[in-house]
Amino acid sequence: MTRALVLGAGIGGLSAAARLAHAGYQVQVHERLPRPGGRSNLIERGGFRIDTGPSILLMRDIVEGTFADVGADPADYVSIRRLDPAYRVFFADGTRMDAKVDRAELRAELEHIEPGAGARFDDFAEIGDQLYRGAREHFVERNFRSMREMFGVSNLPQFVSLRVYEPMHKLVGRHFRDPRLRQLFTFNAMYIGMNPFTAPAIYALLPYNDTVEGVHFADGGMYGVVEGLVRLCEDLGVEIVCDHPATGVLQRDGRAAGLSFADGDLEADLTLVNADWPWAQQRLLDREPRHPLPGKRLRYGPSAMNFYWAVQGDVGNLEAHNIMFGDDYEGNFRDVFAGKVHERPSYYVHVPTLADPSLAPDGHHIVYVLVPHSNSDAPIDWAHERDRVREFVLHDLEAKGVTLRERIQFEEVIDPPRWAEQFSLARGATFGLSHSVSQVGYLRPHNKDPHLRDLYYVGSSTHPGAGVPMVMLSARLVTERIVDEHPPARRGAPARA
Numbered sequence: 001m002t003r004a005l006v007l008g009a010g011i012g013g014l015s016a017a018a019r020l021a022h023a024g025y026q027v028q029v030h031e032r033l034p035r036p037g038g039r040s041n042l043i044e045r046g047g048f049r050i051d052t053g054p055s056i057l058l059m060r061d062i063v064e065g066t067f068a069d070v071g072a073d074p075a076d077y078v079s080i081r082r083l084d085p086a087y088r089v090f091f092a093d094g095t096r097m098d099a100k101v102d103r104a105e106l107r108a109e110l111e112h113i114e115p116g117a118g119a120r121f122d123d124f125a126e127i128g129d130q131l132y133r134g135a136r137e138h139f140v141e142r143n144f145r146s147m148r149e150m151f152g153v154s155n156l157p158q159f160v161s162l163r164v165y166e167p168m169h170k171l172v173g174r175h176f177r178d179p180r181l182r183q184l185f186t187f188n189a190m191y192i193g194m195n196p197f198t199a200p201a202i203y204a205l206l207p208y209n210d211t212v213e214g215v216h217f218a219d220g221g222m223y224g225v226v227e228g229l230v231r232l233c234e235d236l237g238v239e240i241v242c243d244h245p246a247t248g249v250l251q252r253d254g255r256a257a258g259l260s261f262a263d264g265d266l267e268a269d270l271t272l273v274n275a276d277w278p279w280a281q282q283r284l285l286d287r288e289p290r291h292p293l294p295g296k297r298l299r300y301g302p303s304a305m306n307f308y309w310a311v312q313g314d315v316g317n318l319e320a321h322n323i324m325f326g327d328d329y330e331g332n333f334r335d336v337f338a339g340k341v342h343e344r345p346s347y348y349v350h351v352p353t354l355a356d357p358s359l360a361p362d363g364h365h366i367v368y369v370l371v372p373h374s375n376s377d378a379p380i381d382w383a384h385e386r387d388r389v390r391e392f393v394l395h396d397l398e399a400k401g402v403t404l405r406e407r408i409q410f411e412e413v414i415d416p417p418r419w420a421e422q423f424s425l426a427r428g429a430t431f432g433l434s435h436s437v438s439q440v441g442y443l444r445p446h447n448k449d450p451h452l453r454d455l456y457y458v459g460s461s462t463h464p465g466a467g468v469p470m471v472m473l474s475a476r477l478v479t480e481r482i483v484d485e486h487p488p489a490r491r492g493a494p495a496r497a
């Protein structure tokens with residue numbers, strides 16, 4: 001049997017392992033951390049089950065497709081439902097609105113903020129629908145093996161129709177005048193670590209995705225998805241070894257011959273690296289991470305300051321997902337992307353226990369706070385910044401009627417340097433390399449190594465990019481490529497639930 005070694009049990013690594021096993025490879029996954037999931041990890045303590053990383057589940061079809069494509073019934077592994085509202089939004093002037101699922105209710109919420117905005121949302125959603133479907137077909141769900149495939153005559157018209165050269169905030173600004181609605185329909189660029197004021201309009205597919213395709217929740221939280229993937233892998237015969245960091249990629253005769261560990265080497269016919277791509281270049285291959293185009297500088301995305309609070313009692317007027325806008329929206333992004341601190345940041349609050357109460361003991365809630373932040377490359381006194389941001393958020397929540405301070409039973413904090421060190425992320429960039437136009441598709445690190453044969457990559461900093469569904473797609477694309485280039489010795493069997 002063709003033997004494949006996967007380095008890293010993030011969502012990308014697990015999804016690829018399942019697909020490879022189903023395609024007929026013998027697959028072993030080696031993970032540095034004590035449990036699988038990567039950034040999508042878990043803090044388990046005192047009956048609380050707290051997700052560390054992703055929380056907003058989008059593109060359900062791709063998530064469920066990961067299971068269905070290997071012959072499994074997704075319902076045997078994950079239980080996913082749509083949330084209503086998708087989120088509650090608190091604006092800096094004290095007003096708030098809910099992103100309702102029902103179109104008439106959503107329109108009414110928008111009208112309340114800007115007369116006429118309800119009807120204009122329909123036009124905006126139509127454009128979002130074109131962008132979403134077009135981007136998936138022409139840019140996201142395909143491998144780019146050459147410059148020509150991306151910039152060839154057949155793909156070029158898509159750059160215009162998918163508004164790659166128009167800024168996102170301008171497109172949104174044509175539909176909505178009220179600054180609050182402009183914030184509502186642009187903040188989503190941060191899902192992939194982009195600044196809405198520089199992001200191309202193609203990313204207006206993100207607010208469309210939230211409001212039309214829907215924000216979903218998996219029972220057990222996002223770690224419920226990780227657990228589903230682990231079970232899928234096991235049912236397909238994948239072996240997952242945790243607490244086993246690789247020290248390097250074994251190199252022989254111009255090819256990757258497997259992985260090195262402190263306790264010896266393991267040989268393989270092909271090696272798939274899921275560790276963050278720039279991190280892996282530096283730490284496992286002893287190379288400077290380089291842009292696929294010679295001479296072009298790689299750009300890194302921002303990071304996040306995360307607080308995880310185990311709270312006794314209720315959480316006031318919060319919903320499962322809440323967006324808290326600060327009073328200097330544009331300045332906030334400018335600072336985050338310039339490596340500076342911002343005094344009064346916008347932030348996101350997730351209360352997963354409102355969607356799944358089993359995640360905490362009775363009468364308790366989990367409050368997960370994510371403050372978008374410059375990455376760990378910035379010259380910042382992180383200990384001071386952690387305390388400052390914590391105080392700001394607690395105070396701001398109090399002003400919104402949510403008093404938590406005295407009821408926090410325990411807390412964890414992950415700041416940008418901890419994202420870097422504990423989760424092996426270059427510069428602590430939580431969403432990987434930037435998704436600017438110069439770093440997507442063929443211009444993003446490829447899923448195949450340019451120098452060593454039999455070495456492949458999957459995950460956020462490779463094509464198509466960051467986010468749970470995107471790394472699942474990355475797994476599909478790299479598996480297609482591997483099957484093409486390394487046909488397995490025998491075909492695999494469907495998963496047994």
Ligand SMILES: Cc1cc2nc3c(=O)[nH]c(=O)nc-3n(C[C@H](O)[C@H](O)[C@H](O)COP(=O)(O)OP(=O)(O)OC[C@H]3O[C@@H](n4cnc5c(N)ncnc54)[C@H](O)[C@@H]3O)c2cc1C
Pocket residue numbers: 007008009010011012013030031032033036037038039040052053054055056057058244245246247274275276304306370423424430431458459460461465466467468469471
């Ligand atoms: C705070 C935060 C919030 C987010 N919010 C969302 C969200 O709401 N929705 C969404 O869709 N996405 C979100 N994301 C993005 C999403 O989590 C990621 O895009 C996705 O989980 C990345 O998966 P991955 O497989 O590429 O990488 P990773 O999760 O980074 O997995 C890589 C794995 O490789 C392992 N590894 C590294 N080095 C070694 C080694 N030497 N030996 C063995 N193993 C090694 C790592 O330990 C890790 O387990 C968020 C991310 C963060 C951090």
